Amino acid sequence: MTERQIRLFGDPVLRSRTDLIPDPGDPRVRALVEDLVDTVEAPGRAGLAATQIGVGLRAFSVNIDGDISYVINPVLEVSGEPELVDEGCLSVPGFYFPRLRHPWARVTGVDVDGNEVVLEGDGLMAQALQHETDHLDGKLYIEGLEPETKREAMRAIRQADWFSA
Ligand code: ZN
Numbered sequence: 522m523t524e525r526q527i528r529l530f531g532d533p534v535l536r537s538r539t540d541l542i543p544d545p546g547d548p549r550v551r552a553l554v555e556d557l558v559d560t561v562e563a564p565g566r567a568g569l570a571a572t573q574i575g576v577g578l579r580a581f582s583v584n585i586d587g588d589i590s591y592v593i594n595p596v597l598e599v600s601g602e603p604e605l606v607d608e609g610c611l612s613v614p615g616f617y618f619p620r621l622r623h624p625w626a627r628v629t630g631v632d633v634d635g636n637e638v639v640l641e642g643d644g645l646m647a648q649a650l651q652h653e654t655d656h657l658d659g660k661l662y663i664e665g666l667e668p669e670t671k672r673e674a675m676r677a678i679r680q681a682d683w684f685s686a
Pocket residue numbers: 609610611612652656
């Protein structure tokens with residue numbers, strides 16, 4: 522088991538759109554999924570996309586109150602009027618900003634054995650599913666902030682110790 526280092530905002534891999542995984546049973550995919558699960562396990566982590574450990578493939582893991590799962594090739598559905606919720610990201614450490622998210626979400630995908638995986642829910646689950654799917658499309662949550670919040674966020678982030686881009 523390997524806990525992988527998390528790529529930070531400014532790393533170009535976080536901007537790349539990921540590729541569908543043609544063979545979920547490939548040993549390299551199994552290893553990726555193991556790393557996603559091992560790395561999201563730490564307390565305080567809610568979700569981790571493959572891009573955040575430097576891999577441009579369509580898979581992510583979630584840790585909802587200690588309940589850990591993963592999904593390969595997720596397809597997202599959402600419902601409900603978007604609401605402002607505080608959000609953070611392991612790739613933008615130390616910050617939380619309010620942004621709009623749908624109150625309910627579901628992803629459908631597969632596991633490494635090709636079985637269907639469905640993750641769905643409201644609250645943190647809904648938020649994590651939308652956040653991680655965005656990562657797989659090369660998007661960070663801060664890009665979706667309201668313009669004024671975004672300006673404020675970018676000012677704060679540029680002054681962070683870890684920010685070097
Ligand atoms: Zn994130």
